[in-house]
Amino acid sequence: MPRLFSYGCQQPATLPGLFESLKALPCLGLETPVVYIEKARDAEVSSCRLGGLRDFFNRMKMENGRLIPDFDLPFPITMRNIPVNKDSWRPYAEALKRRCAEFVKADRRA
Numbered sequence: 820m821p822r823l824f825s826y827g828c829q830q831p832a833t834l835p836g837l838f839e840s841l842k843a844l845p846c847l848g849l850e851t852p853v854v855y856i857e858k859a860r861d862a863e864v865s866s867c868r869l870g871g872l873r874d875f876f877n878r879m880k881m882e883n884g885r886l887i888p889d890f891d892l893p894f895p896i897t898m899r900n901i902p903v904n905k906d907s908w909r910p911y912a913e914a915l916k917r918r919c920a921e922f923v924k925a926d927r928r929a
Contacts, residue, residue: 834901836879836886840872847875847908852901854879856886875908 835846836854846853855876878889893900 834896840869840876843876844872847904848912850904852904853877854902856881875905877902877905 834852834854835843836856840855843853843855853876855873855878857873857878858881877892879886880889881887890902890905893902896902
């Protein structure tokens, strides 16, 4: 039976909770619900390092062993009540698709 929530993709889960943006970004593209987890002491470093990328995710901070949501969280989280991903990443994905298609067309003409 699939787990509802899993930290760091240790096991398959309906709602992965990830500490690494490189693992969380594909979840957005595949439209898999995902929560990005920041350790409270790393939040400032993460915001600098990740820039606007962190705004694409529903985020939670881990502070003293507790998860504190940084978004409107539908309580309780169950298999039928899973947070929906933000849509803020979609315009960037569409722009990237267009640029890739243009590059491939230009390469074929050369």
